[in-house]
Amino acid sequence: MDKEYFLELEEKTITYVHIKTEKGYVTEFVVKLLSAFEGEWHEILRYDSGHGCPHKDILNTDGKVIRKIWYDFLDNRQALTMAITDIKDNFEFYKERYQKWLKEH
Numbered sequence: 001m002d003k004e005y006f007l008e009l010e011e012k013t014i015t016y017v018h019i020k021t022e023k024g025y026v027t028e029f030v031v032k033l034l035s036a037f038e039g040e041w042h043e044i045l046r047y048d049s050g051h052g053c054p055h056k057d058i059l060n061t062d063g064k065v066i067r068k069i070w071y072d073f074l075d076n077r078q079a080l081t082m083a084i085t086d087i088k089d090n091f092e093f094y095k096e097r098y099q100k101w102l103k104e105h
Helices: 076-104
Strands: 002-010 013-022 025-037 040-048 055-059 065-070
Touching (some): 002 076, 040 076
Antiparallel strands (some): 002 013, 025 040, 040 055, 055 065
């Protein structure tokens, strides 16, 4: 079963969540932090369950992964909860860092 939704964190900053479950277990997930700068949406960071292990991708202003952090000690449900909590608690930091990178780019 697939579930997809958005959480508005502030104006022009949202979290996109996609969860795939099977028999009550989270089999796949994606959680993205997205923000609009000068009318254009940017993916700032992403948590997902790809490559067989939950991880966080930090993206540069070209949308390329510049750092991958593995969470092999968490199952998908735990990593999904952590991802949503981390983005809710720290989106301002992630957004400010990304804005700084945009200015340098």
